[in-house]
Structures are given as structure tokens and as C-alpha cells.
Amino acid sequence: MASIHDVAKLAGVSISTVSYALSGKRSIAEATRIRVNEAVETLGYRAHAGARMLAGDRTNIFALTAPLHSETYAPAHMAFVLSVVRAAREHDYDVLLLTQDEGAGGLRRVVTSSLVDGVIVLDVSDEDERIDLLRTLDIPATLVGVPRDTEGLVCVDMNFEAAADLSLEHLAAAGHRSVGLIGHPHAIYDRGSNFPRRFRDAFLAAGADRGMDVAFEMADRDGPSVRAALDGLTDALPGMTGLVMHSDESVQTTALGILRDRGISVPGDMSVLSACSSFSTEHFEPPLDTIPLVPDDTCFPAVALALRQVGGKVPPHVELVPPRYIERGSIAAPVA
Amino acid sequence: MASIHDVAKLAGVSISTVSYALSGKRSIAEATRIRVNEAVETLGYRAHAGARMLAGDRTNIFALTAPLHSETYAPAHMAFVLSVVRAAREHDYDVLLLTQDEGAGGLRRVVTSSLVDGVIVLDVSDEDERIDLLRTLDIPATLVGVPRDTEGLVCVDMNFEAAADLSLEHLAAAGHRSVGLIGHPHAIYDRGSNFPRRFRDAFLAAGADRGMDVAFEMADRDGPSVRAALDGLTDALPGMTGLVMHSDESVQTTALGILRDRGISVPGDMSVLSACSSFSTEHFEPPLDTIPLVPDDTCFPAVALALRQVGGKVPPHVELVPPRYIERGSIAAPVA
DNA sequence: CCCACGAATCGAAACGCTTCGACAACAGGA
DNA sequence: TCCTGTTGTCGAAGCGTTTCGATTCGTGGG
Numbered sequence: 001m002a003s004i005h006d007v008a009k010l011a012g013v014s015i016s017t018v019s020y021a022l023s024g025k026r027s028i029a030e031a032t033r034i035r036v037n038e039a040v041e042t043l044g045y046r047a048h049a050g051a052r053m054l055a056g057d058r059t060n061i062f063a064l065t066a067p068l069h070s071e072t073y074a075p076a077h078m079a080f081v082l083s084v085v086r087a088a089r090e091h092d093y094d095v096l097l098l099t100q101d102e103g104a105g106g107l108r109r110v111v112t113s114s115l116v117d118g119v120i121v122l123d124v125s126d127e128d129e130r131i132d133l134l135r136t137l138d139i140p141a142t143l144v145g146v147p148r149d150t151e152g153l154v155c156v157d158m159n160f161e162a163a164a165d166l167s168l169e170h171l172a173a174a175g176h177r178s179v180g181l182i183g184h185p186h187a188i189y190d191r192g193s194n195f196p197r198r199f200r201d202a203f204l205a206a207g208a209d210r211g212m213d214v215a216f217e218m219a220d221r222d223g224p225s226v227r228a229a230l231d232g233l234t235d236a237l238p239g240m241t242g243l244v245m246h247s248d249e250s251v252q253t254t255a256l257g258i259l260r261d262r263g264i265s266v267p268g269d270m271s272v273l274s275a276c277s278s279f280s281t282e283h284f285e286p287p288l289d290t291i292p293l294v295p296d297d298t299c300f301p302a303v304a305l306a307l308r309q310v311g312g313k314v315p316p317h318v319e320l321v322p323p324r325y326i327e328r329g330s331i332a333a334p335v336a
Numbered sequence: 337m338a339s340i341h342d343v344a345k346l347a348g349v350s351i352s353t354v355s356y357a358l359s360g361k362r363s364i365a366e367a368t369r370i371r372v373n374e375a376v377e378t379l380g381y382r383a384h385a386g387a388r389m390l391a392g393d394r395t396n397i398f399a400l401t402a403p404l405h406s407e408t409y410a411p412a413h414m415a416f417v418l419s420v421v422r423a424a425r426e427h428d429y430d431v432l433l434l435t436q437d438e439g440a441g442g443l444r445r446v447v448t449s450s451l452v453d454g455v456i457v458l459d460v461s462d463e464d465e466r467i468d469l470l471r472t473l474d475i476p477a478t479l480v481g482v483p484r485d486t487e488g489l490v491c492v493d494m495n496f497e498a499a500a501d502l503s504l505e506h507l508a509a510a511g512h513r514s515v516g517l518i519g520h521p522h523a524i525y526d527r528g529s530n531f532p533r534r535f536r537d538a539f540l541a542a543g544a545d546r547g548m549d550v551a552f553e554m555a556d557r558d559g560p561s562v563r564a565a566l567d568g569l570t571d572a573l574p575g576m577t578g579l580v581m582h583s584d585e586s587v588q589t590t591a592l593g594i595l596r597d598r599g600i601s602v603p604g605d606m607s608v609l610s611a612c613s614s615f616s617t618e619h620f621e622p623p624l625d626t627i628p629l630v631p632d633d634t635c636f637p638a639v640a641l642a643l644r645q646v647g648g649k650v651p652p653h654v655e656l657v658p659p660r661y662i663e664r665g666s667i668a669a670p671v672a
Numbered sequence: 673c674c675c676a677c678g679a680a681t682c683g684a685a686a687c688g689c690t691t692c693g694a695c696a697a698c699a700g701g702a
Numbered sequence: 703t704c705c706t707g708t709t710g711t712c713g714a715a716g717c718g719t720t721t722c723g724a725t726t727c728g729t730g731g732g
Binding site (some may be wrong): 339341351352355356359384388389390391393568 | 679687688689690691
């Protein structure tokens with residue numbers, strides 16, 4: 001592999017000139033810069049990553065810790081991982097993928113060996129060993145998600161509280177007074193994953209605030225569980241006319257199928273809305289109104305924040321992305 | 337961060353002694369080794385990754401190029417990515433995740449900057465720009481998958497040809513003579529993804545060899561498409577008594593649902609087998625006989641092979657993992 | 673005409689590690 | 703006793719960058 005030495009020789013300048021010509025950190029004569037660039041081109045030169053890490057104090061690598069629990073919905077997870085990688089690449093950063101097999105140890109390893117400039121944390125749960133570690137490690141880090149205790153942390157997430165309220169706002173505007181919520185599988189709440197809990201709590205609170213009747217059920221990914229969840233809601237809310245689903249795609253598809261089987265039309269007999277879904281509800285039968293959860297909306301800011309921390313200090317804070325509402329005609333006035 | 341210097345000082349030895357004590361590349365007195373280890377422990381020392389890359393000639397990082405096409409089935413993809421990461425970690429390697437957004441450019445970048453020791457390639461397609469690049473780059477690389485032209489490449493994959501034959505072998509043993517195959521979405525074949533094509537071709541060839549009547553249909557992920565695929569098969573094979581599914585989970589679930597709706601019982605009226613599935617067919621209704629596609633079966637050997645290439649030369653070759661068959665009672669003798 | 677200043681360039685130190693060659697100390701064989 | 707190995711340790715030479723003075727050469731102001 002050609003080194004900066006070779007480039008310098010070919011361009012007839014010193015090593016430091018090459019370095020400055022490439023980094024632009026000092027002024028270089030236009031003619032020289034051109035000669036250097038030509039030399040780089042003909043030699044196919046690329047700075048040695050290790051040397052750069054050692055001499056500079058940047059590695060241009062972010063660690064991405066993305067535990068994949070068995071209950072995690074893979075397509076959503078994948079979408080977030082990809083989004084982080086794309087965001088990082090826009091700033092010339094690469095991404096080192098850390099899974100949870102080593103526990104938080106992997107994080108400690110890559111940070112203490114100066115392999116990465118910062119950390120992006122996905123799938124945050126309320127009690128997360130990675131978080132305590134990050135607090136002690138003193139390294140640029142952004143969480144995509146909001147744990148219970150955000151002391152000293154930089155977090156970005158969708159505003160699930162606002163999303164929950166927004167979903168009820170739309171249903172209330174259409175005239176609904178009694179609305180059920182189908183959530184994620186039990187295991188996800190048990191694990192302490194933060195966003196389903198936040199959505200649920202905000203939903204119930206917003207319902208109370210608006211004087212609406214609301215109820216909540218969790219649903220696993222199998223038919224009987226979804227059926228039980230729907231039954232649970234109609235038991236709790238005999239006059240239920242609205243249904244919010246904050247769950248993964250398969251559960252929502254299943255639920256729509258069950259409604260159809262039972263002869264309940266959407267939105268004729270029941271208004272349905274898909275909240276904070278990372279997938280498209282356009283091809284559903286029928287397409288659902290949705291408050292989309294777009295990975296880029298949180299991952300790009302997350303990476304940008306990590307980058308700013310690399311540059312200088314960024315005070316700990318929580319950034320919440322406001323929800324958007326997309327109408328697809330699955331909400332109508334309730335039958336009198 | 338503590339450096340090797342600090343460790344040496346604390347342990348009262350020279351830098352090189354510390355290095356040798358830790359690497360074990362030269363003999364070191366037991367007492368010294370212990371003192372060094374204690375110093376390492378108290379200082380929380382870890383070798384600086386950049387320095388190690390520069391001085392040694394290993395980075396202990398593999399690049400994982402895993403394009404995610406929109407048609408790709410995310411859970412399977414995720415499982416392979418995780419498997420590669422786990423395999424790499426077992427050899428003290430980290431994984432840098434490359435997506436396809438930069439095209440093959442990302443690969444060139446990390447390789448020419450000596451950021452990685454080798455490359456693992458997932459989701460290989462027949463004409464793949466990454467492959468040509470790898471051939472010119474001369475770097476340890478293992479493909480998980482078998483492209484049409486394997487010249488100069490190291491590849492590992494499930495033996496899809498054997499799997500196709502094995503599926504027909506079991507159906508033939510049960511007495512079936514007319515068997516249909518439901519494959520992946522059209523887009524996957526169009527893209528040149530290699531394994532669905534290999535399975536299909538081998539299936540049709542094995543059927544001919546065995547003197548069976550066979551037919552093939554692709555199915556997209558929506559109900560109508562799956563229905564059309566099933567209809568296509570029964571049109572082509574009026575006496576079809578066996579069905580092999582080589583497709584993702586949702587298509588298989590949908591297909592089973594359609595059979596149920598049509599009053600076709602499994603295995604009473606139709607024997608069904610799920611071939612090369614990366615998911616469990618245990619919870620299906622009914623559970624299906626399967627030839628599992630276990631990511632670890634290919635990813636672990638793939639990483640091991642990449643590692644051996646880092647150590648020395650490994651001749652180009654293709655390793656095929658033999659298929660296993662798991663019975664779950666979804667195959668029975670055809671009704672006379 | 674001299675001086676100060678900016679632009680362009682260079683040399684060398686530093687980054688933290690690995691590894692090679694030396695060397696001292698000590699053992700065992702002749 | 704001398705020589706030959708072996709074992710344990712050290713010093714120093716890189717590895718390929720970045721970056722900090724220092725230096726040279728014009729140029730414009732006084």
C-alpha cells in the first residue's frame with residue numbers, strides 16, 4: 001500500500017505538505033495541491049487508519065450497541081441500524097457493530113482501547129447496564145431512546161407522549177369517547193424497554209385528561225393472543241369505537257384480520273390508528289391512519305449529536321422529535 | 337488513558353517486557369508476568385487500537401458487507417449479521433458494518449485504509465460489484481453464498497442443491513410423485529440473489545431425476561400473490577400432493593392459512609415441508625417438517641476461513657454445509 | 673531601503689505499540 | 703575450567719500519520 005511518503009516523493013514535496021494539502025488545515029499553493037492530488041490519484045493512496053488514529057485523536061468510528069432480544073421486532077431493529085450507519089457515513093464515520101453477547105463488556109473494550117470516538121445506543125431499556133457504564137466512561141454517546149433516569153445523558157427519541165396524545169386528539173375530534181390500545185408483547189414491557197411503557201402511560205394519562213374511556217392490552221405475536229387482547233379491550237370498554245395499535249406489523253395485520261372475520265368494518269364500525277409504527281400501513285387492508293416512527297428522524301440527530309460531542313462539550317439533554325400524523329381514511333365518526 | 341508506558345513503570349519493567357508478557361510471544365518469568373498483570377488491572381490498561389494496528393499488522397476488525405435490499409427478509413438478514421458478529425468475537429475480532437449505500441466504494445475505502453483485516457460478504461448475488469472488487473483487492477475474504485463464478489474466491493454456504501434433493505427424497509419416500517415448490521418474491525430472483533435460484537434449479541433437476549412431476553411458482557408477501565402461486569402450482573400439477581416452501585416466514589404462514597381456508601388439511605390432504613428456513617417452523621399450525629437454515633452453520637465457518645486467510649494463504653474453494661432434516665409430522669403418505 | 677507580515681513549505685517530534693537484536697545471568701556438558 | 707545454550711529482560715528501531723515550530727520568500731507600508 002502506498003504511504004504518505006510515496007505521495008510526497010511523487011509530488012516532490014514534504015510529508016507535512018501532503019498532510020496539509022489533504023486536510024486543508026494550512027494554506028497550500030494551488031499548484032502544489034493539484035500535484036499532490038494527482039500523486040494520490042495515481043498511487044491510489046489512502047491514509048492508514050491506524051496511523052491516523054494514533055497521530056490524530058479521532059478514529060472516525062462510532063460504536064453502535066444494538067442488543068437484539070428475541071422479542072425484538074427484527075425489521076424495525078434493522079431499519080434503525082441501517083439508519084445509524086447511513087447517518088454516520090454522511091459524516092465520514094464508520095460503524096462498529098456491538099451486540100449484547102458480551103454484555104456491556106464490549107462497549108468497555110472498544111472505548112478503553114480508543115477504537116471508537118463515540119457510541120450510539122439503540123433499544124434503551126430503563127435499567128440498562130450500558131448506561132451506567134457510559135456515565136463512568138466519559139465518552140461521546142447518544143441514546144436513541146429515553147431511559148427513566150437521563151441524568152448526564154444525551155438522548156434523542158420520538159416524542160411518544162405527544163404521539164399518544166395526538167392519536168387520541170384525532171379520535172376525539174372524530175367524536176370517539178371510548179378507545180382501546182393494543183400494545184407490544186408482554187416480554188417487551190417486562191424487559192423494561194422504555195418506549196412502549198412511555199406510550200402506554202401517556203395514552204392512559206391523555207385519555208383521563210380528555211375525559212375519555214381508555215383501556216390497554218398487550219398482545220403477543222400469535223393469533224390467540226391478539227384475539228384475547230381485543231376481547232380484553234371490549235370487555236373493559238363495552239362501547240369501544242376506536243382502536244389504537246402500538247405494536248409490530250404482524251400483530252396489527254392479525255388484529256385487522258380478526259376484525260374482518262368478526263364482521264367489524266374499518267372505519268365503519270371501528271376507527272383504527274397505527275401509532276409509532278416503523279413500517280408502512282399503506283398496504284394494510286384497509287390502509288391505516290398512522291403516526292409514523294421514522295428511524296432517520298431520530299438516528300440522524302443522534303449521530304449528529306454524537307459528532308458534536310466529539311468536537312466539544314454538549315450539555316446532557318433530551319431531544320424529542322414531534323410526531324406527525326398521516327391520514328389514510330381509517331378514522332370516521334362513530335356510529336351513533 | 338493509561339498507556340503501556342504507565343504499566344511498565346508501575347510494574348518496574350521495560351515496555352517490551354510488558355508487551356511480551358501480554359502477548360506471550362516470548363518467555364517471561366512467572367513473577368514478572370504476575371506483576372505486569374496486576375499493573376494492567378489497577379490501571380485498567382488496554383492497548384491503544386490505533387497503535388496496535390500501526391505497529392502490528394493486524395487490526396482485529398473484519399468488515400461485514402451486508403446490503404439490505406427492500407425485498408430482503410429482515411429477520412433472516414439480522415440473524416446472519418448477528419451470527420457473523422458472534423463468530424468474530426469468538427476470535428477477538430470486531431465487526432465493521434458496511435451497507436450498500438456507498439456501493440462497493442465502502443469496501444474499497446476500509447480495505448485500502450487498512451482498517452480491516454478481512455471481509456465477510458453476505459447476501460451474494462450472481463453479478464456483484466463487491467466480488468470483482470475483492471478479486472482485485474487481494475484481501476482475506478469469505479463469501480457467505482456462492483456466486484455463479486467462484487474463480488479465486490473462498491465461499492461457504494448451505495448446500496442448497498443437496499437440500500432441494502433431500503426435500504424431494506423425503507416426499508418421494510412417503511410416496512409422493514407430484515410436488516410443487518413455492519419460492520421467494522420475484523424481485524429476489526430478478527436481483528440475481530444466488531441461493532433461491534440454486535434451490536429452484538436443483539429442485540427442478542432433482543424432480544426430473546427422480547421421475548417426479550414438479551413445478552415452481554414465486555410468491556410475494558401479500559395474500560393474493562401467495563394464492564396465485566398455489567393456484568399456479570395446482571394448475572401445473574393437477575395431482576399435486578406435496579408442497580415444498582422455500583420462502584420467508586410470512587409467505588409460509590399465509591400459505592398455510594390459505595390451505596386451511598380451503599379445507600385442505602396438512603398432512604392429510606397435502607404434505608408440506610419448509611426448506612432452508614432461517615426461522616422456526618415449530619409454532620406453525622401445523623408445525624412443519626423442515627430443513628433448517630441455521631446462520632451459525634455458515635457464518636462461523638466463514639469467519640474461521642477469513643481468519644485462516646489472515647494467517648496465511650488459503651486456496652480458493654467452496655465449502656458447502658450439508659442439510660439436516662427435522663421431522664415434525666407434516667409429511668404423510670398421499671391419499672390414494 | 674528596511675521591517676513586518678502572510679503565504680508556502682519543511683523538518684522533526686510525538687502518538688503507543690510490536691518486534692528485533694543484544695546482553696546478562698546462569699545452567700549443563702566436555 | 704571453558705564453552706554453549708537457554709531464559710529473562712532491555713533498548714531502540716520502526717509503523718504512518720498529524721501537528722508544531724521554524725524557515726524562506728515575496729510584498730506592501732513607513
